[in-house]
């Protein structure tokens with residue numbers, strides 16, 4: 001947020017709503033006349049290691065114990081592609097005002113590329129979604145607050161990850177920011193990586209976030225883009241002056257909002273801003289996606305060198 005410090009407060013508020021919407025706020029309403037990108041419906045594929053997708057409805061019931069690790073198998077990495085289904089996430093609009101890219105498509109493409117590369121190295125992979133759908137498939141009130149909203153979607157993702165017994169989690173999103181100055185937000189991009197320090201494994205969170213961040217920056221440079229390094233950030237950093245901040249639901253500890261926290265080290269990566277023209281068109285490129293996927297894999301491989309499974 002350093003680079004935004006000089007911007008008008010209203011811009012910061014908009015930035016907060018957009019940037020931090022991913023975990024605790026409902027997605028922005030669809031634009032009046034979008035031109036939706038056709039996304040082929042993909043039948044969910046349940047890989048062998050995938051546990052039953054049946055999160056506990058009753059929040060007073062503890063999640064089931066994690067499955068016993070089968071000897072000889074590699075680390076289990078949970079990959080969480082942000083958004084999906086009707087939740088398109090953040091969007092890019094061309095100069096004609098037509099939506100030409102949305103977040104949920106790219107996060108899925110990146111996730112599948114990362115997972116394929118990890119599996120080729122002997123890792124096991126769990127996806128919170130492997131197609132264009134909402135992981136809260138049954139639209140249940142899994143938080144037990146009497147409402148069905150975005151919190152239930154994120155809680156469902158967390159429950160699924162916990163039930164998978166994953167050793168680490170990687171949540172992939174794309175950042176977004178808009179303000180009254182169109183030329184400014186179309187030119188504003190950068191790379192952010194979030195982690196939560198307030199967990200028993202906070203040191204591992206920071207290390208994983210640092211590795212992800214460094215590798216993502218290097219990958220972007222390798223495909224000809226000089227990213228703005230916006231830093232490795234704590235997940236409840238204030239987004240604007242006076243913001244009390246709150247943990248990202250998929251990373252933070254149990255509190256009044258997070259009823260069942262994730263129980264393994266994890267990070268949330270925002271490699272680019274989809275609202276930035278140069279970065280939106282970059283992320284559409286296969287070579288850029290491949291470089292980014294390899295960056296996440298390199299970070300994960302290095303992490304497990306430093307923190308091998310016991």
Ligand SMILES: [Zn+2]
Pocket residue numbers: 022082083089090103173174
């Ligand atoms: Zn997002």
